[in-house]
Amino acid sequence: MINLITLKELSIKKQIDQSSVFREILQIAWLNQFYRLPAGRRVWFKGGTCLKLLYGSNRFSEDLDFNTKLTSRQIAAAVNLATGKLQTDFPGLSVKPLKSIAGIAHKLYLPTEFSFQPLTVKLDFSLREKALLPEKQVISTDLPVLSVTLINHFNPREILAEKYRAILKRKKGRDIYDLWFLLNQQVPFDENLIRKKLRLYQEKYQPEKLIKRIVDFEEQILIKDVNQFLPKTDRQILSRLKPLLLQKLKYAAKT
Template sequence: MMSWVGEAKDLARALKIESELLLHEELQKQTLRAIYLNPRLREITLHGGTALRMMYGSPRFSLDLDFTGKTPLDLQDLPGELISSIKPFEKLMDFNIGFAAKKILSNKHDFLRFNLIFIVAGMNKRFRIKVELLEKDFIRGVRREFSIKYPIPTVIYVKTKKLSDILVDKVCAIAGRSYALPRNIYDVDFIVRKGGKLDPKHMEKEFGEWRETREGLRKAITLLERVDRKSILKEINLLLPESAKIGLDDVNRGVGTTLGVLKEAMSILHG
C-alpha cells in the first residue's frame, strides 16, 4: 500500500503543484482532526484562507491555521493539549510532532501564536504550521462536515465562520497592515464570487478589535489603486494548481472587487 506521502507526491505531479504544499495540507488536516475530536478544543472557530480552501472549496493553498474562540484551557496550555491529541497518530503517519515559538500577545483580547513542527520520515525538511487563536467569544460559527482520509478515514465537524464573517476578517486584516497582500485580494474576490457580502453590523462590531484602524484602511485603498498587478499574479499562481491558475484579467477583477469591498467598509464605518 502506498504511503500518504507517496500519494501526496503523485497527486502533486498530477496537479502540477509543489508536493510540499500537499504534504503541508495533510498535516493541517491532522491538526484539525486533533482539535475537533477533542472536547476541550472543538469549540474554537476556524477562519482565514484555510477555512476558505477546506470548508468552501477555494483552490488556493493556505499555510496557516487561524481560529477565534475560547477553550477551558489557559492559553499557555493549549499547544501542549493539541500536541497530545496529535501524538496518537505519530506512528501511523510516520512523523514526529513538537512545537516552537509560543507567543501570547494582548490588546483588547489575548492572542496566541505558535508553530507546530512536524518531522516526516523520509523528508529532508521540517514542516511548520503556524497556529493562531484570538481568544474571544464567537457564537456565529457553523459546523461543516469534513472528511480526512489518513491514517484512518474520519469525518469531523469543523466549526467555521460564514463567508460574510470571513470577509469582515479580511477587511480587518488589510486595514491592520495598511495594505492588501496578494492572498487577501484573491480571497476577497473568491468570497464575493461565492455570494459573500459585508454584514454592516458585524463590520462595525469587529473593526478595531485588534490593530485595524480607519487610517490603515484608507492607506490600503490608496496603495491598492496603484498596485503592481503582475507581482500579484506571480505570487498567487504559486499557490494554485495548474487547472486554477489565473491571468491578469483575473487579477484586475480581484483588485477591483477588493477595492469595492474596502470602500464599502469605509462607508459603513463612517456611517
C-alpha cells in the same frame, strides 16, 4: 503515512507541489484530532485554510488560524494532545511553541522522505474575540485521510469581514486573493459585521480606504505571495486579480 507514489500522483492531479498536498493531508488529520477534544468546543477555525478546506477555495496554505477564549495553558495542552495522537500515522511529528506578538502560536514539524527540510504547519490562535457567526461542518476531501469530525468554524461572511480588516492592517497578497474568492462566491458584504471587526482596532468603516490599499498593492508582491499556493492552471488570474477585485467591490461595497 502516504507513500511517495500516491503523493506524486496527487501532486500531478492537483497541479501543485508534493509539499502542499502532504501539508493539507496533515492539516486535515490534525484538525480532526483537535476537534475531538473538549477544548475544541471553544475554538473556531477561520482564515484562508478554512476557505480551502470547507468552502472550496483553490489556494493552499501553510497555516491554521483560530479564534478562542481558552488560556495559553489550555491551548498548549490541547495542541500537544492532538499532535501526540497523530504520531503513529505521522512518525516523527512534533510541535513547538512560538513567540507571538499577538495571540498564541505553535508550529508542527514533520520529517518527510521527499525533502531535506521538515514539513511545517503554523497554528495561530487569536485570543481577542470569539466567533460571531459560529458554524459546524465536516471537512469533505478526496485526499487519503480520514475526516469525520465536526469542525467549529467561522461563517464565510465573518471571514470576509476579517479579510477586509486584514488588508488594512498588513500587506499580504493572500488577503487580496481570499477577498476576491469570497466575493466571487457571492458571499454577502456585511457592512455591520465589518464595522464590528474594525471597532476592535479602533478603525472606522471607510470603503475608499480599502480601495486605496488594493490599488496601491504592488502586483509583483501579490503574485510572489500567492503564486506558489495555487495550482499551476489557476495562476494566470493573478495578473488580473486587482481589477477583478475592484470591480467586485464597486458593487458589493457600493463605493
